[in-house]
Amino acid sequence: MNRYARLALRMALVAVCALALSNLTEPFASRYASMLLQLARYGSPSPHLLSEDGVPSVRYTRLQDRYYHNPVYVGIYGLYYYDRWLESGRDDYFLKVYVRFSLYPPSGAPGDEIWRERFLATADWFVENLVVRRSHEGRVYGVYEYPFAWEFYNLSPPWQSGMAQGLALQVLLRAWQTTGEERYLTTAERVKQAFFVPTHEGGVTYKDTPDAWWYEEYASPGAKPSRVLNGMEHALVALHEYAAERGDAEARLLFERGLAALERTLANYSAPQIPWTYYDAIGTVANYKYHQINVNLTRYLYTLTGDEPLRIYTTWASWRTPFVVREFVRQRPNYLDLTILFLNFLFCGALLVVGRTLARFVSRPRNDPGSDPGGKGSDIC
Numbered sequence: 001m002n003r004y005a006r007l008a009l010r011m012a013l014v015a016v017c018a019l020a021l022s023n024l025t026e027p028f029a030s031r032y033a034s035m036l037l038q039l040a041r042y043g044s045p046s047p048h049l050l051s052e053d054g055v056p057s058v059r060y061t062r063l064q065d066r067y068y069h070n071p072v073y074v075g076i077y078g079l080y081y082y083d084r085w086l087e088s089g090r091d092d093y094f095l096k097v098y099v100r101f102s103l104y105p106p107s108g109a110p111g112d113e114i115w116r117e118r119f120l121a122t123a124d125w126f127v128e129n130l131v132v133r134r135s136h137e138g139r140v141y142g143v144y145e146y147p148f149a150w151e152f153y154n155l156s157p158p159w160q161s162g163m164a165q166g167l168a169l170q171v172l173l174r175a176w177q178t179t180g181e182e183r184y185l186t187t188a189e190r191v192k193q194a195f196f197v198p199t200h201e202g203g204v205t206y207k208d209t210p211d212a213w214w215y216e217e218y219a220s221p222g223a224k225p226s227r228v229l230n231g232m233e234h235a236l237v238a239l240h241e242y243a244a245e246r247g248d249a250e251a252r253l254l255f256e257r258g259l260a261a262l263e264r265t266l267a268n269y270s271a272p273q274i275p276w277t278y279y280d281a282i283g284t285v286a287n288y289k290y291h292q293i294n295v296n297l298t299r300y301l302y303t304l305t306g307d308e309p310l311r312i313y314t315t316w317a318s319w320r321t322p323f324v325v326r327e328f329v330r331q332r333p334n335y336l337d338l339t340i341l342f343l344n345f346l347f348c349g350a351l352l353v354v355g356r357t358l359a360r361f362v363s364r365p366r367n368d369p370g371s372d373p374g375g376k377g378s379d380i381c
Contacts, residue, residue: 010352017348022341023322026288031101033339046104048073054081054106054118055125060148069129071144075167078122080105082174085115093300094234094293101289116178123175126168127187131158135201141193143202144168150218159220162204163231165194166215166238173242192242195235195254199223204235212261213254227281229269230290232262233297240304262301263309269294270312274330275319285331288323291316 022029035045038059047059049067056077057067076098079091087110099105108114130142143165145158172188175181197203199219206214206225217231218224236258243251269278271285277294279286286294295316302310327337 014345014348014352017351018341018344019324021348022344023324025344025347026323026340027100029340029343030288030336033336033343034102036343037335037339048104050077050104050106051121053121055121068146068148069125070146071126071129071164072161072167074122074125075164075171076103077105078119078126078171079167081115081119081122082171084108084110085112085119087111093296097289097292097296119171120175120179123171123184126172126191127183130187130190132190133202135197135203139193139196140190141197141203142187142190143194143204153218153226154222154224155218155220156222159218159223160194160202160204161217161231162195162215162219162235163217163228165191165204166235169238169242173245177245188242192239192248192251192254195239195258196250206261208261208264211257212264213257214261214265215258225281227265228279229266229277230279230293230297232258233294233301236262236301237297237304240301259301259305259307263307266298266309266312270316274321274326276321276326277316277319285326287327287336 034047038047039045042059042065048056049059050056054077055069056073058070058073059065059067076095080095080099080103083089083091083095084105095103106118126144129144131145132140132142134140143160145160146155147157149156150159168191169188172184172191176184176188194203195205195213195215198205198207199216200221202221204216204219206216206227208214214227215232215235216223216225217228218226236255239251239255239258242248243255265281268281271278274285277286277291278284279290279294295313298310298313298316301307302313323337323340327333333341
């Protein structure tokens with residue numbers, strides 16, 4: 001076998017090893033693959049830029065090279081800061097997944113006052129950046145506007161997010177409970193009102209029936225109805241918390257109508273032929289991160305309500321679909337998938353080099369004076 005044939009064989013073996021290994025390493029490699037992509041494109045491993053007080057802005061690789069405030073991530077960081085301050089673990093059901101895959105928090109010991117300050121900074125951001133609108137029915141409400149387009153769901157700026165509304169509601173409620181400052185509660189009430197307003201009027205709701213309302217993560221007049229599962233479930237968790245903590249009848253009504261809509265459609269997010277879960281209602285297969293979030297959020301809502309249709313999370317949690325099958329066979333891989341495979345290729349290639357080096361070292365003849373007559377070792381006098 002000539003040199004080039006041996007090289008091709010080794011490359012093929014490394015590729016097979018990388019394909020097999022990626023099925024095991026995806027939960028660990030995803031974060032580093034994302035960081036490598038960011039580093040290659042922008043010279044920085046993190047897509048998040050934190051201000052001095054901890055409010056994040058995000059760089060999107062599909063857009064021009066600039067940072068945007070994403071209200072969803074402002075809310076996620078805010079709840080993370082709240083949890084680090086009180087060490088409650090209250091939001092671990094989703095925060096652990098974000099910390100593992102896509103959160104880049106600042107340093108600090110749990111319980112430090114700096115976490116409280118960072119948490120309140122995110123609450124202040126929500127107060128200062130609320131855009132107040134009036135619906136066609138005269139309802140005054142507030143939303144957080146996204147100033148960039150998102151072509152995948154046909155979103156043109158400014159658009160809004162039901163998930164952002166929900167996370168803001170949680171942060172503002174807890175800021176009011178922490179400080180007693182009415183501005184947080186006043187803002188939270190206007191945030192809540194947006195759930196009554198249909199998407200075609202600038203709100204975040206699809207009113208499927210009078211009693212079943214879907215809260216849309218990617219909401220805008222003319223947008224493709226994506227009905228992203230985790231965004232809807234985050235909104236429901238927030239409405240449940242607000243209703244429970246405030247004894248708020250409107251939030252309770254919004255939660256019940258949202259839960260009814262979720263019950264009607266939840267089974268549609270199962271993809272048993274893969275088997276895995278869908279990210280949205282148009283058939284986008286969830287990546288590993290969002291599959292875990294789908295399971296955890298549905299489980300958490302079940303613990304809050306005992307609602308029987310939500311027990312589907314037990315089926316989802318049992319599914320173990322290999323990365324290669326899910327991301328390369330069942331759908332077209334994206335850049336993150338390819339980078340995960342590339343990292344595994346490098347690792348397997350390094351293992352091959354190390355293995356060959358060790359094999360050569362072990363098989364190398366030893367200079368033994370007693371067993372090498374006529375060799376260098378026998379020349380002892």
